[in-house]
Amino acid sequence: MYPESTQVIDAQVPLATELVEALGERVILDPEKMAPYMGDSSRATAQGIPLAVVRAQSADDVAAALSWAHRNDVRVSVRGAGTGLSGGAVAYPGGLVLALDGMNRIVEIDVVNRLAIVEAGVITADLDRAAREHGLFFAPDPASAQTSTIGGNIATNAGGLRCIAHGVTRDAVAGLEVVLADGRILRTGSRTRKNVVGYDLTSLFTGSEGTLGVIARATVRLEPVPPGTPQSFRASFDNIGDAGRAVSAIVASTHTPDVLELMDAASVEIIEQYQPSGLQLPGAALLVGQTVGTTAREEAEAILDLCRAGGAADVAISEGEGLLEARRLANPALTAKGLRVSCDVGVPVGELAAVFTGIEEIAQRHGRRISTVAHAGDGNLHPTVEAEDTPDEHHAAEAVIDDITRLALRLGGTISGEHGIGSVKRHELAWQLDEGSIWVQNAIKRALDPHGILTPGRGI
Template sequence: MPSRAVSTVTHPRTDPSALAGWSTDPAVRTAARLDRSGFDPGSIPDAVVAARSVDDVVELLTHAHATGTPVVVRGAGTGLSGGAVAGAGSVVLDLSGLDRIVEISPVDELAVVEAGVLTADLDAAAAAHGLRYAPDPASAAISTIGGNIATNAGGLRCAKYGVTREAVLGLDVVLADGRRVATGRRTVKGVAGYDLTGLFVGSEGTLGVVVGATVRLRPVPVATATLAAWFDDVTTAAAAAAAITAARLQPAVAELLDTTCLDAIAAAGGAASHGAAFLLVQTDGFGAAAEIDAVRAVVAPLASRVDLATDDAGSEALLATRRAGLPALERLGRVLVEDVAVPRSRLAEAVTAIAAISARSGIRIATMAHAADGNLHPILVLEPGRELDQQVWDVAGEVFATALRLGGTLTGEHGVGLLKRRWLRDELGDDLVDLQQRLRSVFDPRGVLNPGKAL
């Protein structure tokens, strides 16, 4: 990470095509136009810059600011809200080559990394020191730290350890005009000035380009215990998850899958289902065994079957069922992955309402959820070749309206991106959206960073 002072390159080039990573190859541009949301912008970007260094980022943004050229920042392209899609008139800035783990400090329990480091690679490097990077998105093996920061990604362990924002201590950011700044600090505490680090986290590349981060690491738990429970229906499974919270238990992981998810996993060669809904709960720490027993006491009266694992291999086998969910659904057709969240006490209402929307519309909706924090992923599974037509958007709108009616939000961890902008005012209202647009213009007065996304 640089010093707290603002810095720039001394003599940035005015012609970005001189950058080593500049490409106008149609194949490269075509590959860079999409993210994992499946939304197709209908055209390809004018160029792609595969940054080899932070100076490359500085030089491109200096040029873009001077010329008003739109820049779409891309990590691994695993985003699910259309935040990294890019069409004609824009330049894609690919940060996947900034992939160094600069430092791991076991004493201070932190790491300094570049934006393109894969989440799982950081976790593995930390493990060599008895530590781990706690945020654990399902895409950890393929998503980057920079992308996780852009959307404030959550994941399986966020119920206990929090989402990405809770793990980020400081950021190395290139502003829209090419200035380079560093926010935050290496200390766990710090309240000097406004919390710009927290502001950049979740900003979806609209306020600045995150090129590096100082992140907090946590000790690897001394023990874990995992419970897998099957239920006769998804509403009962959701009620069981809410009962865990009501019992004042705080598992590290609590994940829910409905019948559609389980059937897809079995069809893809995964674990066989033992019910119509599945709830996976993991506890960790010195009291892991006692806590999982308490969870079992809450869950078992509602479940048709309960399995336990107290060793690493058994726990990983049970976790594999949850991680297999989205890949299995993607085998069935085109998927539109939504990301609503509701108060935990209303999780059962939400899954019941989503099932009713699916039955009424005739569009298959698979639901998986980070049940311990009320974050649902209703996944619209479309027939192969079907476009995102008006009926699809109407159904998505019903899902969003349901979340808002239950006191929830349009997005828990995937971000607004391109796909959810039309509903943002329904949640925030005109005054808050307008205030955020003015704030955005302070950081990016020319509007070059990811235009048309997030707000």
């Protein structure tokens, strides 16, 4: 299938033998058994077969694998659950895939200090469920929470549905256990709320996409479960610009929803086709959200008053998670429809109306349907371009994504809000970062990974 990479592997057989001697059955060499670990959920694909997959069970396994890779100049891709959308976990030909899904222990839940210690492969929703047994919850809430891992969330500084009220993953990370490129283990942060000793290495590794070290364990912050019954709400708009302006009005008000999400009509239609949930197809856009606490109902009503004032055609409040679960289906629904060419740009919330209007203009100019869902409360959008599954169609769709990205930058935004750069967006880096910023980041990379084995050619 990959003749060139097969030749590389044949030449590296002695290296594989050395790895097996160190890690035994945790090493996978059979190409068929390695196949599930070779990619992620992005449109990037592996260009060849890796030399081996290591299914690590502990930080010591990670250290042994990286020490071996460092000595032998073997490129390493790091994989959690494979839910990443930027191509950061795709295997390198003749490289090593370091799979962390087996490191899935919740080591401790410290109720008094509202902390949890977890291994990198713990599923996000599993930690949240375990914390709720103690009256606490884990605030980071990516749409893929049922399948994504804590380590992957930290590596990309993932956002999610609750960012408007609780911030991104970085805000919930108190400390890390990181295995460096040469196999040494580094521990950062502390269990205290305040800590100003030395550089903020925890933040440095958070969002570094596996380019500086491999996160093996994390100490994360938990929050108390709010009292009362959460209230979900929806507002339908006939004009997507009106929806954007309504979001700006909500964010500028004294009312802070726990969740505030926006889906255009195309996305709602695709989600309903994928798994009917009773969502009413809006004229242009559907805003959904949730309020929590003892005043949740009053907060939801006040937010919907702002939506009515902003031109909402229909509004409603309900109990339960139905509206939010429908929003979580957006990515699998779009993928099932064949819509895989997407991005996750971010803009200042005050520019939401402008960016949605601009996306509509881009769709008309290119003659292509664009479906957009957004974490509206923090200005993070996920536009997806319709394209047939051919190289030419994908290339044309990528040109549309580039135009959307440039639009976001003109509005003061960013090329990625939460998915990371990986391999898919690396060509866009120079659009946002100046030469000085790129130089500093590469200098940090060289200092921590002098052989360039950790996720090379991706992230930075």
